[in-house]
Amino acid sequence: MSVQGYNPRTGKPYGEPVEATSDTEVDQLCEAAARSFRVWSGWLDADRATVLDLVADRLDDESVLLIDTADAETALGIPRLTTELKRTTNQLRLFADVLREGSYVEAMLDSPSPDIIPPRPDLRRVLRPLGVVAVYSASNFPFALSTVGSDTASALAAGCAVVVKAHSAHPNTTRETGRVVSAALAEGGAPDGLFAVIYGTQSGVRLVQHPHVKAAGFTGSIGGGRALYDLANSRPDPIPFYGELGSVNPTVILPDAAADRPEEIAKGFAQSVTMGVGQFCTNPGLVFAPPSIVVALAGAVKQATGGAMLNERMCDSYRSTVDAMSNSDLVELVATGAAPDEAWVGAPNLFRTSLDVFESNLEKLTEENFGPAGLVVTYDDPAAVLALIPRLPGTLTGTVHASDSEHELASRTAVELQKIAGRLIYNGWPTGIALAWAMQHGGPWPATTNTSHTSIGVPGIYRWLAPVTYQTWPDALLPPELQDANPLGITRRRDGVLDKH
Template structure:
């Protein structure tokens, strides 16, 4: 068995086939990861931060060759890929900052109090890494959600060894990135086994069931994610499985916004819908607009251009998805065609609110790619009665003018419970890497709404609390020692501070 990438522009094989990792090899890799855990988790936060920065620098230093390989396997184009590589290295650097700041360990010191009910002994609590983590790469971000992406960066930062399952459409990009990461980690003194990579679907299934693996991160389809989630939960010892799956990213454009800046909105929407051939998990798949606005939107989408999708399978799913939409909605616009082997055209469909309300589930199946469903409304109250019944999403957006304030607030009150990020007067595509980012949401956006897969707090997914009770100060981790030698933010007898 082997894994083969293809050039989406030509449909031809890209590079040589990569052998699938055998079961024995997966076993050996997991055993090495388990062995590395003690040393890597015991490496100081400072040293782990320095190692992440070395990886970031190495990725930047190899940006040219990495982007070239990825362009051959993804057709995403060099400007986008170079930007994504910078995003990827900066993401590693953010986690270096998080490590040095130190509050992510949630150090908590309680002094003893025998006089309360129940009595309290001296307690010292912090978060610590879970163990080796499996990371399943996404195809639509060959760097930022792949081998050296957010899951890997946050897990390594946490102190967890990482075993990546390469996306089967990108063996060459994955291999090239893994080489850069592994070399940089070795140079930084990380123990052997801290990072490795496997290829092939069977290796992925084995990974998520392997006793040495203590958690898994995944970005991809709802079907693939659900299968792996079920394997992880069905283990004799279930493990956390953080899957980022499907998202339709509803948006509401309110009447005042259309009146105020209709042309700008139409153009912004068409651009967000077709950016990267619509291959973003935050793509605006479902948008509610006042009925008269459809014409402007259709015109704007008609001016957009198609392009090559990442794989033949994704293209075929897009074709099937748009055919399903065409059976139940009106096709109002088609963007320009693409000459590429895996090329597709943007498409805009329209349905009225009453028809949509008659079968919400049918109309909210994600169609990955540059296809948008517009739901036209006449009555804002009828719209609000429906919004709470939408499936979970990564984002939900509102476009409003000052005159829409009441309705915008109502939409936010509903959207905050069906999406992880609620956006005002901006488009959902574009995911910042920051302390305040939330990239997650209720099922089917993710398998676990409590966490984010992007941003500083994504490190929390790989950490579990431990409390030390009654230990002599010198035997405690430095983060918990009385004098706070590392000067990290802590909670002491209930009060946050530097004490």
């Protein structure tokens, strides 16, 4: 068995096939990762940070080869992939900075107090890495959410070892990226086996069930994520499975905003819904809007251009869903954009329905259509939309477009959206995600399998850490994060007070 890459623009094979990883090889790689974890997790944060910076530098050094390979294998385009690779290397450098700053370990110290009831001993709490992490690559982000993307970067920063399951849509990109990462880790003196890549569907099944694997991160479809999630939880020792799955990312355009700037909003929507040929997990696929703005939205979509989708399966699924909606009596096709003459191409489409029809067919009309398509649901009374929002499926984002005259209504809309979404956008669009401490990329099911965590941003590191409390241990035997003198100079919470003490 092997994994073959394809050029989505031509539909023809690209590169040499990559051999699928056998069960025996998966076992050997997991065992090597477990051995390396025992060494890597004992490194000082500053030393791990130096290695992460080195990996970022080496990826930048080979950016031309990596980007050309990814473009041939994904058709995402040189400009987009150039930005994505830089985002990936900046992500590694961000986590290196997090390690140097040090407060991510959330050190907490409580002094003994024998006179209270019950008496309190000396307690000191710190976060520690879990072990070997399985990372399942995304199809739509061959760099930023794949081989050395946010899951891998945060797990390595946390002190974990990583085994990556390559996505079948870009095996050559994965192989080249993995080569650069492995060489950089070796150059930095990291232990052998700290990072590995496996190929093939069966290898991914074996990986999530391996006893050395202590947590997993996944970005992909609801079906694939749910299958792995069930495997992770059916193990003799269930493990955390952090899956980012499906999301419709509702946008609410309020009446005054629709009246004041219809062309501006419509242009922004069309750019967002067709970005990356609509293959973004934050694609704004569902819009609630007054009827007056539909003409502008349709006009903007008609001016938009699609492109080759990531693989034949995704293209077929997108076209099939568009055909079904076009022939449905529940929605009306109001706009179709252009598309180049390429093999697995997806054209932009915009559909329309009424709020009453949408509400009566909620489950069917809230299914994610992964591609450059959107559904606009027209309403007359904003209160009816607000009442409906809590019934929508969990989502990564919720967006509000409002005018200055609608602050109170926008606030009420946000109150409802925060019940179902992990990130709220005001007068903007959800595609494009910043790398920051305050970023939240998560949401209730089916957006993710765990709404308490994020897969992008600094807090993503907490998925791979678990708290350990030391009770009445001698200072000399404590990890440096918990020693009285605070030798690392990090911010700690001591007797309830947060400071560098």
